Amino acid sequence: MTAPPHTAHPDGPGRGLPDTQQGMRRRNLARVMHTVSAEGPLSRAAVASRIGLTRAAVSTLVDELVRAGLLEELGPERPGRVGRPGSALAVSANGPAGIGAEVGVDHLAVCAVDLRGRVRARAVRHGSHRGRPARAVVDRLGDLVRQLTGAAREQGLWPAGLAVAVPGLVARDARTVVRAPNLDWHDADLGELLAVDMPLTVDNEANFGALAELWLGAGTPRDFLHVSAEIGIGAAVMMDGRLLRGTRGFAGELGHIPVRPDGPECACGGRGCLEQYAGEEAVLRAAGLEPGEDRVGVLARRAAEDDEDVRRALADAGTALGIALTGAVNLLDPERVVLGGALAQLAPWLLPSLRDELARRTAGPACPVSVSGLGSQGPLLGAAHSVVRQVLDDPAAAAEAQGNGNGNGKAGG
Amino acid sequence: MTAPPHTAHPDGPGRGLPDTQQGMRRRNLARVMHTVSAEGPLSRAAVASRIGLTRAAVSTLVDELVRAGLLEELGPERPGRVGRPGSALAVSANGPAGIGAEVGVDHLAVCAVDLRGRVRARAVRHGSHRGRPARAVVDRLGDLVRQLTGAAREQGLWPAGLAVAVPGLVARDARTVVRAPNLDWHDADLGELLAVDMPLTVDNEANFGALAELWLGAGTPRDFLHVSAEIGIGAAVMMDGRLLRGTRGFAGELGHIPVRPDGPECACGGRGCLEQYAGEEAVLRAAGLEPGEDRVGVLARRAAEDDEDVRRALADAGTALGIALTGAVNLLDPERVVLGGALAQLAPWLLPSLRDELARRTAGPACPVSVSGLGSQGPLLGAAHSVVRQVLDDPAAAAEAQGNGNGNGKAGG
Numbered sequence: 001m002t003a004p005p006h007t008a009h010p011d012g013p014g015r016g017l018p019d020t021q022q023g024m025r026r027r028n029l030a031r032v033m034h035t036v037s038a039e040g041p042l043s044r045a046a047v048a049s050r051i052g053l054t055r056a057a058v059s060t061l062v063d064e065l066v067r068a069g070l071l072e073e074l075g076p077e078r079p080g081r082v083g084r085p086g087s088a089l090a091v092s093a094n095g096p097a098g099i100g101a102e103v104g105v106d107h108l109a110v111c112a113v114d115l116r117g118r119v120r121a122r123a124v125r126h127g128s129h130r131g132r133p134a135r136a137v138v139d140r141l142g143d144l145v146r147q148l149t150g151a152a153r154e155q156g157l158w159p160a161g162l163a164v165a166v167p168g169l170v171a172r173d174a175r176t177v178v179r180a181p182n183l184d185w186h187d188a189d190l191g192e193l194l195a196v197d198m199p200l201t202v203d204n205e206a207n208f209g210a211l212a213e214l215w216l217g218a219g220t221p222r223d224f225l226h227v228s229a230e231i232g233i234g235a236a237v238m239m240d241g242r243l244l245r246g247t248r249g250f251a252g253e254l255g256h257i258p259v260r261p262d263g264p265e266c267a268c269g270g271r272g273c274l275e276q277y278a279g280e281e282a283v284l285r286a287a288g289l290e291p292g293e294d295r296v297g298v299l300a301r302r303a304a305e306d307d308e309d310v311r312r313a314l315a316d317a318g319t320a321l322g323i324a325l326t327g328a329v330n331l332l333d334p335e336r337v338v339l340g341g342a343l344a345q346l347a348p349w350l351l352p353s354l355r356d357e358l359a360r361r362t363a364g365p366a367c368p369v370s371v372s373g374l375g376s377q378g379p380l381l382g383a384a385h386s387v388v389r390q391v392l393d394d395p396a397a398a399a400e401a402q403g404n405g406n407g408n409g410k411a412g413g
Numbered sequence: 414m415t416a417p418p419h420t421a422h423p424d425g426p427g428r429g430l431p432d433t434q435q436g437m438r439r440r441n442l443a444r445v446m447h448t449v450s451a452e453g454p455l456s457r458a459a460v461a462s463r464i465g466l467t468r469a470a471v472s473t474l475v476d477e478l479v480r481a482g483l484l485e486e487l488g489p490e491r492p493g494r495v496g497r498p499g500s501a502l503a504v505s506a507n508g509p510a511g512i513g514a515e516v517g518v519d520h521l522a523v524c525a526v527d528l529r530g531r532v533r534a535r536a537v538r539h540g541s542h543r544g545r546p547a548r549a550v551v552d553r554l555g556d557l558v559r560q561l562t563g564a565a566r567e568q569g570l571w572p573a574g575l576a577v578a579v580p581g582l583v584a585r586d587a588r589t590v591v592r593a594p595n596l597d598w599h600d601a602d603l604g605e606l607l608a609v610d611m612p613l614t615v616d617n618e619a620n621f622g623a624l625a626e627l628w629l630g631a632g633t634p635r636d637f638l639h640v641s642a643e644i645g646i647g648a649a650v651m652m653d654g655r656l657l658r659g660t661r662g663f664a665g666e667l668g669h670i671p672v673r674p675d676g677p678e679c680a681c682g683g684r685g686c687l688e689q690y691a692g693e694e695a696v697l698r699a700a701g702l703e704p705g706e707d708r709v710g711v712l713a714r715r716a717a718e719d720d721e722d723v724r725r726a727l728a729d730a731g732t733a734l735g736i737a738l739t740g741a742v743n744l745l746d747p748e749r750v751v752l753g754g755a756l757a758q759l760a761p762w763l764l765p766s767l768r769d770e771l772a773r774r775t776a777g778p779a780c781p782v783s784v785s786g787l788g789s790q791g792p793l794l795g796a797a798h799s800v801v802r803q804v805l806d807d808p809a810a811a812a813e814a815q816g817n818g819n820g821n822g823k824a825g826g
Contacts, residue, residue: 020465024437223660237744239659244652246746247636257740258774260674270739270774326683327670327740331650333659361671361683 025061026396028053032061033070033091033392037115041074041088062089068399069095069158070115070391091115096160096391096398097152099198100384101141102205103166105129105182105231106293108137110144112152112159113384115391117216121151134177134188142194149198160391160398161199163383164190165208167230172249174201181267182231199401201386205379206252207243209340210236212374212382215389221335225328227254227321228341228378231280237332255279257324277320280342286313296342303349314349321350322357329358329367340372341379347371438474439809441466445474446483446504446805450528454487454501475502481812482508483528483804504528509573509804509811510565512611513797514554515618516579518542518595518644519706521550523557525565525572526797528804530629534564547590547601555607562611573804573811574612576796577603578621580643585662587614594680595644612814614799618792619665620656622753623649625787625795628802634748638741640667640734641754641791644693650745668692670737690733693755699726709755716762727762734763735770742771742780753785754792760784 031051036042039050048058065071072095073087097112097120106129111122123144129137141164149159168180175191190202210226222241228234233255237244244251255275256268263272276282283299284291287310292298302310325337339347351369359366372378391398444464449455452463461471478484485508486500505528515522519542524535536557542550554577562572581593588604603615623639635654641647646668650657657664668688669681676685689695696712697704700723705711715723738750752760764782772779785791804811 221660235744239652239657244657244745246652247634247748248746251744251746253743253746256743256774258672258736261672261736267776268774269776323671323674324740327737328744330666330669331648331664331741331744332657333661333664333666335660361669361681363680363682 026394029061029065029395030393032058032065033395036071036089037091037392041090043088047089065395068395068402070395070399094156095158096402097157098384098387099145099149099159099162100380100387101145101162101164102380102383103137103141103164103183105167108141108144109380110148111380111384112148112157113381113388114157115388117385117388120155120157121148123148129183131184134185135193137183138190138193142196145196158402159198160401161201161387162196163201163203163208163386165205165379165383166202167205167232169250170202170204172245174203177202204234204252205230206234206236208382208386209378210238210243210382211386212378213338213340213372214238214241215385216374216381217338218373220338223335225332225334225337227337227339227343229280229343230341233275233279239332254324254328257327259320259323274320274324278317283313283317286316296345300345303346311349314346315353318350318353319357322354325354326358326361334367337367337369338372339369340374341376344371344375439807442474442478442808443806445471445478446808449484449502450504450805453503456501460502478808481808481815483808483812507569508571509815510570511797511800512558512562512572512575513793513800514558514575514577515793515796516550516554516577516596518580521554521557522793523561524793524797525561525570526801527570528801530798530801533568533570534561536561542596544597547598548606550596551603551606555609558609571815572611573814574614574800575609576614576616576621576799578618578792578796579615580618580645582663583615583617585658587616590615617647617665618643619647619649621795621799622791623651623656623795624799625791626751626753626785627651627654628798629787629794630751631786633751636748637751638745638747639751639753640756642693642756643754646688646692648741652745667737667741670740672733672736687733687737691730696726696730699729709758713758724762727759728766731763731766732770735767738767739771739774747780750780750782751785752782753787754789757784757788
């Protein structure tokens with residue numbers, strides 16, 4: 001039996017902070033930030049009652065957060081109330097910003113999200129990355145990030161960190177792309193390739209998509225399986241509000257669940273994997289179409305125009321998804337399955353057979369399947385918001401990094 | 414975005430305790446207990462250096478734990494050292510005991526484990542529970558528990574809680590057995606049926622088996638998939654040292670992953686589920702045997718005697734397990750698969766085809782598969798140790814419960 005004495009609190013606000021007076025102060029700063037973020041504008045007294053600390057203690061914490069530019073005072077509350085008028089607090093509109101980036105097979109996208117969750121700047125570049133070396137693509141991404149952070153700074157924001165969503169398997173160091181078959185990347189260390197002067201996190205697009213769903217989705221539960229597709233089929237397992245990552249960081253490879261064990265060979269070495277029935281190329285082939293530009297858009301348009309071959313191909317893909325999801329649901333017992341990314345766009349033609357198959361194979365009520373409202377924006381928003389969450393989770397660290405020269409340290413407002 | 418202000422620290426020692434001075438004290442008590450449990454005997458100075466608190470602070474915590482009968486002083490360390498001789502500390506041999514119980518289809522088992530992890534008392538009753546009402550079985554279990562706790566008290570131990578392993582689905586209230594098909598139990602509330610004067614926890618046997626593997630297994634990693642079988646096939650997903658439970662508490666239903674989607678009908682409503690190929694009854698049928706007493710024992714003996722039909726049936730079951738586990742491994746990315754319970758006993762004849770199938774379907778090295786050294790003892794030991802862990806995780810709560818009349822409050826030694 002082993003205890004982890006110095007690493008209490010892996011979850012919750014201020015996770016990972018040591019259990020000392022100093023750690024407690026940092027966790028309480030996190031509580032103030034989360035409370036104001038979730039429920040603000042709030043007076044100091046309201047914050048104190050929400051988090052169960054004295055008003056004096058909260059005032060000290062708030063003063064520190066205002067000085068650091070993480071909270072701002074909106075001015076006195078409306079007069080006529082009993083007692084000294086308090087000033088309503090909000091998270092800074094012009095403080096730190098989370099920079100999110102997405103590397104797609106045919107595009108790059110970058111955005112800046114402020115502490116209030118608003119997208120303040122956005123940039124997209126189209127153009128295929130197939131066959132281009134990782135360095136060239138990453139250089140292009142670096143240029144786009146610098147351009148975007150420049151625009152964010154002009155609005156009074158300072159970048160608190162960069163999170164990059166990639167269509168591939170990412171190691172648990174959160175910087176090495178171990179394998180991204182559709183980009184033809186292998187062991188690409190983005191920490192080395194991407195020279196940016198802020199903290200960097202790299203993750204699989206399905207993981208960021210699921211985080212976006214957790215944080216921004218309407219009524220999304222804390223236990224769900226998020227299934228998405230660009231070229232391959234990926235999934236992310238959210239359990240009790242935490243991403244299940246797996247030993248190597250490779251969890252969520254739903255595309256390689258065997259659906260028909262004697263089916264067609266797959267690049268993974270297996271046979272009859274889900275991707276052989278519901279992957280983009282498999283569906284195009286089944287519909288008698290050639291792979292070209294905007295393949296998901298083509299499938300959606302043709303299905304909407306009642307193209308029988310496309311509709312049948314999508315219905316068969318839905319059946320295969322239903323078989324694979326039956327296994328996943330039995331193993332994970334999620335509250336819901338959420339279809340995101342390209343699957344959200346194709347959902348009208350996938351869902352009927354998918355739901356039928358799940359219901360047929362389940363005693364009692366089947367696991368509900370819903371469609372993400374974020375669509376293809378999920379991974380980019382999830383990336384940017386993950387940086388914002390880091391600021392809320394440990395505002396003291398964000399303020400220190402800022403004080404060390406990553407910005408001007410002044411809040412606007 | 415919502416913050417959980419009053420529920421920090423769901424993991425780690427003292428999880429779930431509020432982040433106040435009082436909560437910090439309780440977490441530090443937990444750190445001392447875990448440190449002494451993992452590395453003791455230790456002096457106060459050694460504990461202080463391990464957990465990063467001052468020696469004075471640790472002494473106060475230790476005194477409290479000694480008074481509560483949770484730690485004991487083994488007497489002065491050997492003389493000749495510099496400074497005042499310290500007394501080596503150990504967790505109490507005669508303090509709280511975890512009471513574990515197991516409800517099998519053909520037996521009941523109960524044991525008491527002390528804080529040092531030793532089994533101090535054990536009792537087993539054989540006899541089939543098929544067709545007997547839940548109340549009758551639970552009454553019998555209650556008698557056995559009272560008999561065992563009496564024996565434990567005679568040794569100077571006091572029962573800190575009871576954990577019961579059942580072969581069925583348990584609700585997240587940790588007391589209601591929602592469905593145990595082989596016992597024919599439905600919505601059986603053990604909290605109501607089992608009148609015992611100590612805290613009660615009920616869980617699926619596969620979950621307790623996996624916890625036993627985590628805590629007691631030799632070199633078991635913190636991310637693994639534990640697969641076990643009694644009559645059905647169950648699994649437990651351990652991720653980063655935590656059990657994945659699922660929304661309803663039903664996670665781990667590996668037995669109903671579709672292996673051949675058009676295969677034979679299953680009681681779950683599906684077709685071609687793993688249990689139709691690798692469940693006990695399916696294997697007996699495939700081997701041309703009638704279900705009778707000690708079915709796993711019969712299969713193991715016949716296979717050891719080179720019975721061709723039994724060997725072929727077990728090899729086919731291994732193949733089906735390999736297909737289902739390919740899906741599970743792709744989804745979860747565990748560091749290892751561990752076969753426990755009846756599967757451990759049959760492993761010599763299951764493993765070759767199981768490993769072949771996994772390797773065939775995996776690009777790169779396949780997930781390693783090992784066999785639990787705990788065998789059929791896993792669930793019972795896991796149950797008892799879960800109570801011991803609760804004492805280590807929140808010793809203050811255990812001491813309070815004890816002080817409220819659940820024992821004599823005195824440590825022996």
